Every structure is written in C-alpha cells, then in structure tokens.
Amino acid sequence: xxxxxxxxxxxxxxxxxxxxxxxxxxxxxxxxxxxxxxxxxxxxxxxxxxxxxxxxxxxxxxxxxxxxxxxxxxxxxxxxxxxxxxxxxxxxxxxxxxxxxxxxxxxxxxxxxxxxxxxxxxxxxxxxxxxxxxxxxxxxxxxxxxxxxxxxxxxxxxxxxxxxxxxxxxxxxxxxxxxxxxxxxxxxxxxxxxxxxxxxxxxxxxxxxxxxxxxxxxxxxxxxxxxxxxxxxxxxxxxxxxxxxxxxxxxxxxxxxxxxxxxxxxxxxxxxxxxxxxxxxxxxxxxxxxxxxxxxxxxxxxxxxxxxxxxxxxxxxxxxxxxxxxxxxxxxxxxxxxxxxxxxxxxxxxxxxxxxxxxxxxxxxxxxxxxxxxxxxxxxxxxxxxxxxxxxxxxxxxxxxxxxxxxxxxxxxxxxxxxxxxxxxxxxxxxxxxxxxxxxxxxxxxxxxxxxxxxxxxxxxxxxxx
Amino acid sequence: xxxxxxxxxxxxxxxxxxxxxxxxxxxxxxxxxxxxxxxxxxxxxxxxxxxxxxxxxxxxxxxxxxxxxxxxxxxxxxxxxxxxxxxxxxxxxxxxxxxxxxxxxxxxxxxxxxxxxxxxxxxxxxxxxxxxxxxxxxxxxxxxxxxxxxxxxxxxxxxxxxxxxxxxxxxxxxxxxxxxxxxxxxxxxxxxxxxxx
Numbered sequence: 001x002x003x004x005x006x007x008x009x010x011x012x013x014x015x016x017x018x019x020x021x022x023x024x025x026x027x028x029x030x031x032x033x034x035x036x037x038x039x040x041x042x043x044x045x046x047x048x049x050x051x052x053x054x055x056x057x058x059x060x061x062x063x064x065x066x067x068x069x070x071x072x073x074x075x076x077x078x079x080x081x082x083x084x085x086x087x088x089x090x091x092x093x094x095x096x097x098x099x100x101x102x103x104x105x106x107x108x109x110x111x112x113x114x115x116x117x118x119x120x121x122x123x124x125x126x127x128x129x130x131x132x133x134x135x136x137x138x139x140x141x142x143x144x145x146x147x148x149x150x151x152x153x154x155x156x157x158x159x160x161x162x163x164x165x166x167x168x169x170x171x172x173x174x175x176x177x178x179x180x181x182x183x184x185x186x187x188x189x190x191x192x193x194x195x196x197x198x199x200x201x202x203x204x205x206x207x208x209x210x211x212x213x214x215x216x217x218x219x220x221x222x223x224x225x226x227x228x229x230x231x232x233x234x235x236x237x238x239x240x241x242x243x244x245x246x247x248x249x250x251x252x253x254x255x256x257x258x259x260x261x262x263x264x265x266x267x268x269x270x271x272x273x274x275x276x277x278x279x280x281x282x283x284x285x286x287x288x289x290x291x292x293x294x295x296x297x298x299x300x301x302x303x304x305x306x307x308x309x310x311x312x313x314x315x316x317x318x319x320x321x322x323x324x325x326x327x328x329x330x331x332x333x334x335x336x337x338x339x340x341x342x343x344x345x346x347x348x349x350x351x352x353x354x355x356x357x358x359x360x361x362x363x364x365x366x367x368x369x370x371x372x373x374x375x376x377x378x379x380x381x382x383x384x385x386x387x388x389x390x391x392x393x394x395x396x397x398x399x400x401x402x403x404x405x406x407x408x409x410x411x412x413x414x415x416x417x418x419x420x421x422x423x424x425x426x427x428x429x430x431x432x433x434x435x436x437x438x439x440x441x442x443x444x445x446x447x448x449x450x451x452x453x454x455x456x457x458x459x460x461x462x463x464x465x466x
Numbered sequence: 467x468x469x470x471x472x473x474x475x476x477x478x479x480x481x482x483x484x485x486x487x488x489x490x491x492x493x494x495x496x497x498x499x500x501x502x503x504x505x506x507x508x509x510x511x512x513x514x515x516x517x518x519x520x521x522x523x524x525x526x527x528x529x530x531x532x533x534x535x536x537x538x539x540x541x542x543x544x545x546x547x548x549x550x551x552x553x554x555x556x557x558x559x560x561x562x563x564x565x566x567x568x569x570x571x572x573x574x575x576x577x578x579x580x581x582x583x584x585x586x587x588x589x590x591x592x593x594x595x596x597x598x599x600x601x602x603x604x605x606x607x608x609x610x611x612x613x614x615x616x617x618x619x620x621x622x623x624x625x626x627x628x629x630x631x632x633x634x635x636x637x638x639x640x641x642x643x644x645x646x647x648x649x650x651x652x653x654x655x656x657x658x659x660x661x662x663x
Contacts, residue, residue, distance in 0.1 A: 025608060033611045053607050060603075071596065155485060158519040158599040161607065166496070166512050169616065174505040 009091040013068070015099035018061040022103030022137070026054050027110025036116050039284050041201060041264070042193070043111035044126045048133050051190035054107070056164025058100050058137045062144020064157040065096055066227070071154075086228035093142060093224055100141040101134045117287035123264055125203025129191065132209065136189040136216045142223030146238075149227055183253035186212055186260065187246070194261040201267035201284050201318070208260035211249040218245025270315065281316030285338040292316060292336055295356045299334060299363040302397050307441050311368060328449045334368045357403070364397050366390035367443055372450035389455035392424035393443055396436065401425065427460040477524040477547070486555065489516045490562040497562075497569050504615035510563050510570035511578060511613065511632065515606045517555040518582040519599045524551070525587065526595035526661035533660075545657035552583040552649075574636045581631060581645030582606075584652025591652075595661040609633050 010016065029050055030043070037043045069075045081088065108130070112118060148156055168190060176182065181192060186208055194202045218241040225238035254260050267284035279296045281289045296314035303310040309331060316338035329335060336359075365371075371390065377383035395402050402421050428436055443459050445451075457463040474480070493513040500506055525548070527533050533540065556572075556579045563569040582602045589598030609632045612619045619633040620626040627640040634641035 025604065028608065029611060033617075050611075053610060057607065153481075154523040154596050154599075155520060158522070158603050159485070159516055161603050162512050162516040162519070165607070165610065166509065169610065170505060170508055170512070171496075171500070173615065174500045174502050 005091045006094055009095040010098070013092055013095055014061065014065050015095040018058070018065075018096065018141070019099040019103035019106065021061065022054060022058060022100065023106035023109070025057065026050060026104070026107035029053070030107065030110035031114045034114065036114055037111065038116055039120060039123075039201065039267075040115065040126050041123045041129075041203070041267075043108065043115055044129045044133075045191065045193040047107060047111060048129055048191035049193060051133065051136060052169035053165065054104075055136065055140045055168060055189045056161045058140035059144040059147070059164050060157040060161045061100070062096060062141040062146075062223075063148030063151075063160050064144075065092065066145045066148025067152050067154065067156065070152045085230040089145075089228050093145065093227060096141045096145065097138045100137045104134045104137045105130070120286050121267055121283045123201065123203060123267060123284075125264060128209045128213075129204060132212050132216060133191075135213065135220065139216050139220030139223055140189065142220055142227060144223075146223050146226035150235075181257040183255055183257060183260070184250070185257050186253055187215055187249075189216065192257060194258065201264040201282075202261040203264045205254075205260045205262050207252065208254065211252055215245045215249050218242050268318070272313075278313040279336075280313065281336075281338055282318060285316055285318070288316065288338045291355065292338070292359065295359040295363060296334070296336060299360055299368065302364065303334065303368055306397055306437065307367070307444065308437075309441075314363070317370065329369055331448065334363060335370045337362050360398070361394055361402060364394040366447045367393040367397060367440055369444060369447040372447065374450070375455070386455055388419060388421060388424060389443070389459050390447070391421045392428065392459060393440055395421050395425050396428055396440055424456065424460060427462060431461070476527045479524060482520045482524050482551075483554075485520050486517055486558060489513050489520070490558050493559065493562050493569075494565060497566070502615065506569040507574070508613055508615065510559070510575065511606075513559050513562075514555070514575055514578045515582060515602060517559050518552070518579060518586055518602055521548070521551045521555070521583060522586050522590065522598040523595055525590040525598060525656065526663075530661075530663040540660060541657045544660060545653055548583060548587055548653055548656055552579050555579050555583070571636055577636065577642055577645045578632055580649035582648075584645075584648035584650065587652030587656035588648070590661040591655045591659050593662065598661075606632055 026047065030047060034046060037046070069078055078088070144157075144160065147160065168188060172181075172185065172188065176185075185192070191204070191212075222238050222240075222242040225241070226235055229235045229238055264284075267282060269283045270280040271283055271286055271289065272278050272280040273289070273293060277297060277300050279289065279293050281292060292314065300311065300314060311334040312332050314334045314336050317335040318338060367390075369390075371386070375383055375386045377386070391402055405420055405422055428439070431439065439459055439461070443455065446453055446455070446458055454463050490513070493509060496509050497506060500509060525544075556576050559579075560572045560575045563575060564572070585602045585605065586598050589601040593600060609630050611617050612630055613633040619630045619635075621638075624640050627634060627638060628644045631638075631641035631644040636642075
C-alpha cells in the first residue's frame, strides 16, 4: 500500500470527518459537562470513562464507512478488480484507524482547556491510559467496518450507537453496584476511575494495563481480519484472536477493578517554599501553594502565640481514601487540606468568607490537626459533636465566633440539639485563662494521637449533650 | 391499493417495521432484566432514539428524479408519511413500555418521539435521507451524560433546559416547547422541501 493511496483514501473517505466528530463531541463533553479537573490523571481517566459514548460512535463511524460502496452502487464493480479483498481494504482500514486515533488524542484539547493547572504534575501513569484508549478506539472503528460489511444497511450505523450505548453505559451500571465492579469490567473499553479513593492520586497497575492492552489489541485484530475476510471460513477464523486474548487474560484479572488502582507515589512528593516558615504541598497540588502561604503562616503564628510546642511548618495533605488507619500526626507539622476536599461538609470551607479566611479556619480546625477517622462517623451520619469540638478549638485560637454563626442572633443553634460553637466557646471562656490554654493544648494532643476520650469534655470539662 | 403498496416498498417500510418490532422486543426483554427505575426510563429513551432512527432512510425514495417529475402532490403525502411513522413508533414502543410494570409514561415517549422525528426530518432536508439520523443520534449522545441515572439534567437556565430536552422530566415546559418546535419545523421543512438528494 503506497502513501499515495492512503492520502487519496483519507481525502475520499469519511476519515477526516470521523476524526473531527470524535474530537468535537469528546472534547465538548470533557470541557462543558464536567467541573474543572484537579490534575492530568483525572482528565485522561474521565476521557477513558467517556468511551461509553465515544466507543459506540467510533463503531458506528466504521459501519458507516463500510457501507460506502453499497451506497454508491459500485460494490460489484469494485468486486471485479483483480486484487484480493485483504489487499483492497488496507488503505481504508489504515485511514480510518489513523483518523480515530488522531481524533481520540485531539479530544484531550477539550480537557486541556478545563484543567486547573495545565503545567502541573503529569503522572507517568497517564501515558498508558491515553495509549490504550487510542488502541480501543481503533479497535472500535475496525470492528465497525467489519459489522458494516456483514450487515450493509443505512440503519446499521445509527443502531450500533444505540446498542453500543445501551450495552456499555446502561447495562453494566444496572447489573453491578458502583465501586464493586468485578475485574472482568477491565475487558470493557471504558475505564472507571478510582471512585473509592476520591481524588487521591492513583495509577492503574502495570498488570491491568497490560491485560487491557492485550485484550484490546486482540479485539482490534479480530475486527480487522473480519473486515478483510472474503470467505466464511476466514471470518470464523477471525474470532481466534479475541477468544485467545480473553482466555489468556481472564485468569490474571483482579477480583475487583478497584484493586487495580494503586497509589501514585510520585504525585505525593512535597514541593516547599524557600521562605521560612516552610509551606509545602504535594506535587500534584502545586497550584494551591500560592493560596496556602498567607493563611498557612498566619495559622502558624496563631498557634505559636497561644499554645506550647507549636508546629513549625505547613504541609498540604490530600484527603485519602475512607477507612484510612488512625496514625499519630507529627507535632512539628500543621496539616493543610488540599485537593478536592474544599467545600465538603466538615472541611469548614463552605462558609460565606474569603478563601483565605476560610482556609485559616480549616487549618486551625481541631487546633491544627486532621480529624480522626474513627471519630468522624459516616457521611450519612456524621459525628456532629466531634466536629463542634474541633471547630470550637479553632474559634478559641482565632479569638472569634466562626463566620457561619456570626449572623445568628444570640448564638442560636442552626442545628438544634447539638449546640453551637458559640456555646462551647462560652463554656471554655468561663474557665481561668491558664486552664483554657492547658485544655486546648491537651485537646490538640489527643487529636494528634487520635486517643480515645470525649472531645467536648476534654475541651470544656463538661461532657457533650449527646 | 397497488400504488400504496408500491410506495411503501419504495420507502423500505416493511424492513423498517421489522427493525422497529426488533427494537420493541429488545426493550421488552431489557425491561424484564433491569429493575432500576431511572435505568428503565433511560432504556425507553434509547429505544425511542432507535425507533425514530428507523424512520430516517425511508424519507427518500430510491430515485429522486423520478419522484420529482411525477404529477403527484408530494407535500401533504410527505407530511402524512412522517406523522404516521412517528405515530407508529409512539404506539409500538409506548405499548411495549406499559407491559407489566410501566417503564416510562406515554406522554414522555410521545414528546421525545415528536422532537426526534422532527430532527430526523430536518436531517433529511439538510443532509439527505441517508445521513438524516446523524442529528438525532448526536444530540442524544451529547445529552446522555446528564440523563438519570448517569447524571442530572439542569433545571435552569432555560437555554440549558432546552438543549437537554431529551433528558428533562415531562413537567418541564422548555423541553416540551423544544420538542414541539422541532417536530413542527421538521414536518413543515420536510413537507415543503423533501429530502436532499
């Protein structure tokens, strides 16, 4: 196959349109239908997840292209040329594959326009995810060419979109509950992100990447052979790669898709300011460093002024997966929430104040500690009393009633029954100044080590209402 | 009777009806397998898209010039063809969706079919009957991400509600307006101009 024929085929087929269609629809979905992405890994994973939509589109594009000769009524004419079918279809298969792969990569431009920090950390784990996605879309186009050849009808392409969408997007979700996808879901062209770990930086394991690579390459080979085959016997033989691929990788698939996602150590390397006191963030949250510096240093100053043995540096900490073990936090470090934790209940940033002020409150929450996982309660039933105590410690350190209660007349509880931060603060202020200091310092100690004990009692001397 | 039979055959209606029946059977079978409420109504939406897509290729005959020179008033016949085809889709899929535990309301199926059929007709006028299905398919695919259970459709501003009319619940006025508008514009355009060659 010469380059000249490929060029003609690129001009005369729908290849360019297919590339544009994939890039435009996928790019639009990446750009418009999702909130801004935190990092690169998230963009490429969402792009793979969206293959529930783009994969059927590519399949239909192939089927549409395969119908060309019938549509132009030159099927018999072309059939009489003295060349084998497999030789004849090479240029169009190459042109369509090229178009699909280019369209898939161009799609990323939509994500590029929607990422918070484009120059930020690019995980090496993102490269195989993009490459395997491109391979999957090439396989879809070839499979579509094969189906379009076997079922030459103007209805094949649109019905393939609907059927592919029902099969990829609707049924897998209906049959298995979220986060419990079995490992066989890695056989599907789309890839679910690590839902369990929230936005904790993760990469897909090499084993999972390799099995997907092998399987999707086998599917693409089957599609191409099926398209190029002229006889029934060859068509049956075309199934061999797909079957062999499935047999080869089924035993090595993990039990659940979630197991194939591993933490990304490279993303957690700290980037610190030169200026003292040091403020650090993980590499993946580099863009948050500037905003963190001012409130971070203010929080360090407040702690140094009011408590003995204060921390000396601020370190941005990502929200990790639920079920993390309780570990003792180092005394010289003030943890700062970074990543998508912003604005979730309990992070304390969902308030009507400036971002810097909100960050200060979040930093000093629990006297500058992270909440202990075994005390937080569940997302459905959070331990309000615990959060109240942590918030009151921050209010004592800052010397103000928290902003969300400042407008309330006379410290009225917004959620009655649990009391308000103002009430806890008043109880604390009723004690002698030296004892207030000792109690908050003790509170910080138990929070840091996640020791047992009623937090409100430690703080004020009287146990909580519940 | 002969002219009608020939007309129907020239528009490949028998094959279309067969495919439509296939869609209805698939919908019925999937309705038995899936018990999630949102999932069931999403399947009905997909079946509606498939059903309307079947109308597309039949919007033009095999020989454009032959149709054009015939001494037949095509405009009312084209409008009738589209309306009857859409009515068959609504009737068949609507009836299927009501079997057993209802999967989706009749009004919703009628609204979506009306809008999608109008879109197919617009596609036939602008792109030709063979490519007519591109418009409803693309619109449906782009809207799918905000369709329950995959997502939630926006409830304001009005233009977003109109763009996602396929995903909106039946109570949404902008969605109904969009569907009716598409249906009317599509039917009028197709009746007046016919399919592009």
